[in-house]
Amino acid sequence: MTPAGGAIAGDEQTVAALGEFGLIAALSGWLRSISPADARTLVGIGDDAAVLAAPDGRVVASTDFLLEGRHFRRDTSSGADVGHKAAARSLIDVAAMGAVPTGLLVALAAPPDLPVTWARDLTEGLAAECARAGATVVGGDTARAGSVLLATTVLGDLAGRAPVLRSGAAPGDQVAVTGPLGHSAAGLALLEAAQTEGPLVAAHRRPQPPYDAGPQAADLGATAMIDISDGLLADLGHIASASGVRIDLSSDRLSPGEGLQAAARFFLGRTERGSGPEHTRALAWVLTGGEDHALAATFKPDTALPPRWTVVGQVSDGLGVLVDGQAWAGEAGWDHFRG
């Protein structure tokens, strides 16, 4: 979409000029013009609450923050990027239960000087990412704040499936992943080093979670599942802890692709390929980088997995997560209060 519609910088309409009800009307209008009507949305935006169909008599729900200065920066991500990212973080949470996302509620707090065009681009990003997952934006809230704050809540439908919890992994199970690992973290490192283009930076700005792999894993009998938001080691640690098992990863199954290795060479100041330090640096992104929102799941040993799932390890008796039989020496993942 056109970012600023040709408006002159400094002369743009702000959300303060629209006012609260004007902003709500504008957001609703944009969404109506973008998103086709969805039969599952019985009451959409514009009333005290939304009403969604929950055909199997259960609803899956999860909520997430995406905060300016903490999870994104407006100088390095567009409104549309932020919309895609906010929706993606939430939508994948219900997929990680084995459900199909149906609706998204979006609370947006904005500074009064936020350009209306930024809010419109945000809305378009939210709607487009929902469309990728088969969901629609069904409601929200607005408020005034010193920076852009987003809280997104996703609702989903299990369609008769049992929810796939973190606690069902058992010794002998295979551990498999689908979706990129470490791309967002490497992209963020590149952005912070003033590298503003390329596929890893794009993966940081707009992660593309594998939504449909969640219900697929449930149908394949996944015993546990989680989305990788804090890093593979940290999130598999949640499965290991909830299931009371040990997870053994094989680093040769997690070999970083050429893109990650090239990024590692950039930071190491090298030009030739194939060094050990470069591989170690790239592997650290794979093991500890969050926010790609790939899926990790455990499956019974005899489960034949489709090609999109890569087996990266095994469940055994014990505790914790090991890489090639050892505890990983680096940072385990992301802690929002210490990071």
Next chain:
Amino acid sequence: MTPAGGAIAGDEQTVAALGEFGLIAALSGWLRSISPADARTLVGIGDDAAVLAAPDGRVVASTDFLLEGRHFRRDTSSGADVGHKAAARSLIDVAAMGAVPTGLLVALAAPPDLPVTWARDLTEGLAAECARAGATVVGGDTARAGSVLLATTVLGDLAGRAPVLRSGAAPGDQVAVTGPLGHSAAGLALLEAAQTEGPLVAAHRRPQPPYDAGPQAADLGATAMIDISDGLLADLGHIASASGVRIDLSSDRLSPGEGLQAAARFFLGRTERGSGPEHTRALAWVLTGGEDHALAATFKPDTALPPRWTVVGQVSDGLGVLVDGQAWAGEAGWDHFRG
């Protein structure tokens, strides 16, 4: 509950010391110890998403922000007050559709130096207000921020009722309200004038919305309903606008109680009762004060209303909201971007 457990001020444990996963574990533990297990919560806190029963095949959902410095101040409201208020604002939204609240998702962003006791009191307030409404806290998110940010999402069950929208009011309908009007606004004015005690201040700190009146109104055939969050005139304006009707209020049906009149006397510097300016000032709170989260609904002319509902006006052909046949001269309500 004991507020600080005898800890010495300045020596209190902070959420930074707990870390993200420690805080999540603490919040979950407090909630488990406070809230009884609820059969409708199929998967609760601790996984990628919650799973709730949606017995009638539909789910009602609404999301709201409650932001420090914008909606509350930590120097005038306790953690428990803020928990009650955050939950109340959301829970009443599904009641205003005619539904029973079932679950609440809570996203909490906190500064690293937030005392753990404050977070515990907040959790207790959230759980207690959910219990008032018959719901439980089923999930959430945490993040780090410069101030306390809460985003609450409520889910509810219509139990076979048709949702009561804003758009169903028709000429001839009665307009009725239940719950306090103007108390929170008067309480905030008193707080800002350094009056820190009394029932109006308490109403500002902890509004007590009439949750069960929402499903009751739906059962009585309410044609439209809304909760009063922006002010009676503003919120009835939403019904008038969505329904394409005019609403005529009678000020003698909205007569402010002695508490509001006493508060008005305080600001007018008067001691004797019964002056015109005092009545006008108190009536302004009734008409424009939001955040009590009373309910306003329209009913067919022949509906016999239970005593808790007070008829305050009528629906007719036309547009807008009038008081005694005239447009109200003061501020219409609260606009978050202009306020």
